[in-house]
Amino acid sequence: MKLATLKDGTRDGRLIVVKRDNSAYALATNVALTLQAALDDWDAKEPQLRALAQQLEAGAVQSRPLDVKALHAPLPRAYEWVDGSAYINHVLLVRKARNAEPPATLRTDPLVYQGGSGDFLAPTQDIPLRDEAWGLDFESEVCVVLGDTPMGTKAEDADKHIKLVMIANDVSLRNLIPEELAKGFGFFQSKPATAFGPFALTPDELGAAWKDGRVHLRMRSTLNGQLVGDADAGPEMHFSFRDLIQHLTRTRAFTAGTLLGSGTVSNEDRSRGISCLAERRMIETIDEGKPKTAFMKPGDTIEIEMLDGEGHSLFGRISQTVVKAP
Structure with missing residues (x-):
């Protein structure tokens, strides 16, 4: 599973799931708004994110072309x-x-x-x-x-x-x-x-x-x-x-x-x-x-x-x- 953070004008951005070939992404905000939020509840969120990633690879979920310039660091800020x-x-x-x-x-x-x-x-x-x-x-x-x-x-x-x-x-x-x-x-x-x-x-x-x-x-x-x-x-x-x-x-x-x-x-x-x-x-x-x-x-x-x-x-x-x- 490949994750990233989309810039949206906020400090922490929005969590997305990325295709293995880096060509497209799907919003993951229905699972967790940010990557930190997903990490805070990883045991529950990780299976949901994996399911979304599988749907993305299969073309079974809405996707958008990926522009790396639109991305933050995966964690734009971190605890340590x-x-x-x-x-x-x-x-x-x-x-x-x-x-x-x-x-x-x-x-x-x-x-x-x-x-x-x-x-x-x-x-x-x-x-x-x-x-x-x-x-x-x-x-x-x-x-x-x-x-x-x-x-x-x-x-x-x-x-x-x-x-x-x-x-x-x-x-x-x-x-x-x-x-x-x-x-x-x-x-x-x-x-x-x-x-x-x-x-x-x-x-x-x-x-x-x-x-x-x-x-x-x-x-x-x-x-x-x-x-x-x-x-x-x-x-x-x-x-x-x-x-x-x-x-x-x-x-x-x-x-x-x-x-x-x-x-x-x-x-x-x-x-x-x-x-x-x-x-x-x-x-x-x-x-x-x-x-x-x-x-x-x-x-x-x-x-x-x-x-x-x-x-x-x-x-x-x-x-x-x-x-x-x-």
């Missing part, structure tokens, strides 16, 4: 946005970039931070940038939407709390990060609004690609029309979403509608490319002594998507342009 850093290669490279040692618990204890969740960017919404010196970077990620998840959830029990899967562009302002982290109190100004792909999928839609709490598909990142990353999101995700959920719930519970990110998808094999510019700059520093690739500036574009084995865009495409903010 928690982002991990589950790819060891990414952690090692970006730590080197700022002359910081990786934590001693790198492979045993996940890294997570809590980002802003009150104002997400839509999949085709511009990225506003007030100052080019801040070092704007994209970060291509996988994320999941949780249902009510109790404190003390174990990794082996985590799958039942994962309701939906999405993709994200976790925008970073790289040049603001070192000073913020030096305070010992985490990211804040260096993490502006995150963008999400247009469609949220139930894990079963991924078939065999959803395995061991990971998405075993390639994450494609296209910068200014050039494919710069075709990274494999599965095997090198050191901490699975199961592991991340166990880590998060050690001391508290999480409510339905919480978003959990994987961190930047990253592979040791350089031929797979990059999912953020910080990695390219670090590789240039290793190979040539200093970075030569600039961070993003007004006019630059970034596109992020995941394709299945037949080339279908499962989550739709994030397609954004950086603009000068007033």
Whole structure:
């Protein structure tokens, strides 16, 4: 089942069900007005939404052509946005970039931070940038939407709390990060609004690609029309979403509608490319002594998507342009 949120002039939009080929949609507001409302009562709403999705595929319900530009992020705002850093290669490279040692618990204890969740960017919404010196970077990620998840959830029990899967562009302002982290109190100004792909999928839609709490598909990142990353999101995700959920719930519970990110998808094999510019700059520093690739500036574009084995865009495409903010 594939869900999305249609813009309607309100903060939270209207819930829709989308055809598997992304061509058309049906309003789902007779089941739940918003995606958050559906998540709040998922056990009751999910079977109704699935029935509607089946009717849509069969042509048995009124549908309308889909324009991705008419969509919000699937959750235009959320109760929480928690982002991990589950790819060891990414952690090692970006730590080197700022002359910081990786934590001693790198492979045993996940890294997570809590980002802003009150104002997400839509999949085709511009990225506003007030100052080019801040070092704007994209970060291509996988994320999941949780249902009510109790404190003390174990990794082996985590799958039942994962309701939906999405993709994200976790925008970073790289040049603001070192000073913020030096305070010992985490990211804040260096993490502006995150963008999400247009469609949220139930894990079963991924078939065999959803395995061991990971998405075993390639994450494609296209910068200014050039494919710069075709990274494999599965095997090198050191901490699975199961592991991340166990880590998060050690001391508290999480409510339905919480978003959990994987961190930047990253592979040791350089031929797979990059999912953020910080990695390219670090590789240039290793190979040539200093970075030569600039961070993003007004006019630059970034596109992020995941394709299945037949080339279908499962989550739709994030397609954004950086603009000068007033």
